Amino acid sequence: MYPSVNVSGCCEVGSCVEFGTGMQILQGLSVVDNAIVGASACVVRNIEEAGVYVGAPAKRIK
Numbered sequence: 001m002y003p004s005v006n007v008s009g010c011c012e013v014g015s016c017v018e019f020g021t022g023m024q025i026l027q028g029l030s031v032v033d034n035a036i037v038g039a040s041a042c043v044v045r046n047i048e049e050a051g052v053y054v055g056a057p058a059k060r061i062k
């Protein structure tokens with residue numbers, strides 16, 4: 001987790017996950033292993049597939 005990340009309550013985060021500067025994740029969501037969430041993203045749905053996610057709401061780009 002890089003600076004200014006906001007992880008809301010009751011989230012479940014897998015292994016080898018990277019959270020970019022200033023990203024946020026809403027409460028109760030889960031993130032699978034090997035996901036990368038870019039700087040300033042906002043995760044509003046479970047991340048169920050490994051990959052790179054950016055934007056608000058966060059979408060998978062690769």
Ligand SMILES: CC(C)(COP(=O)(O)OP(=O)(O)OC[C@H]1O[C@@H](n2cnc3c(N)ncnc32)[C@H](O)[C@@H]1OP(=O)(O)O)[C@@H](O)C(=O)NCCC(=O)NCCS
Binds near residue numbers: 040054
């Ligand atoms: C998301 C991230 C991992 C993607 O890196 P990458 O795989 O090298 O991807 P690229 O730089 O090739 O970018 C791919 C596309 O995503 C876009 N993109 C990259 N990061 C983005 C972000 N944070 N938000 C929105 N769009 C982003 C790029 O503009 C590019 O778009 P395009 O294809 O339309 O040109 C990286 O940009 C990132 O945000 N890393 C976090 C860095 C950080 O927080 N560092 C703090 C250190 S203390």
